[in-house]
């Protein structure tokens with residue numbers, strides 16, 4: 225047996241299993257993000273129990289373009305800066321893991337606006353490099369997760385056993 229150092233994209237797909245192992249964990253992470261962003265209204269739409277499509281729309285703070293671009297990178301968070309902050313954090317998330325994890329195992333699209341200036345759309349396909357473009361969106365954020373685990377056959381098979 226010889227040792228391989230995993231490609232970063234594969235490593236992220238493996239690590240994603242710690243954060244998302246079924247559609248409900250995607251919904252939990254995205255609703256938590258909406259609440260952390262101060263949303264008062266959060267809409268959830270599911271297709272086929274979340275396996276074909278999960279859409280979460282909020283009316284929270286939204287993100288300016290540069291934050292939107294960073295949000296899908298690992299360890300990118302607005303919620304802590306140093307390890308001591310974990311003791312006093314008041315948000316539901318702080319790891320900077322949820323969005324990159326979800327984006328590595330789905331066709332992912334986030335559209336967001338602070339209500340000022342242009343909205344931003346960030347798409348990631350199975351953990352590939354993000355594509356960022358201007359968009360139109362009211363203040364808040366919409367995340368669309370299509371084909372969850374389409375590129376992780378073992379997870380897909382596990383989901384089939386659940387239903």
Ligand SMILES: Nc1ncnc2c1ncn2[C@@H]1O[C@H](COP(=O)(O)OP(=O)(O)OP(=O)(O)O)[C@@H](O)[C@H]1O
Pocket residue numbers: 253257258260261282284285286287295296300301302303316317318319320321322323324364365
């Ligand atoms: N719905 C949203 N509205 C506004 N900003 C958001 C939204 N979702 C994510 N963000 C921004 O993107 C960052 C990354 O989100 P992500 O869920 O990956 O990490 P986190 O919430 O900081 O930590 P955790 O991995 O524990 O959830 C957040 O810190 C936040 O700044």
Ligand SMILES: [Mg+2]
Pocket residue numbers: 253256257317318322323
């Ligand atoms: Mg989060």
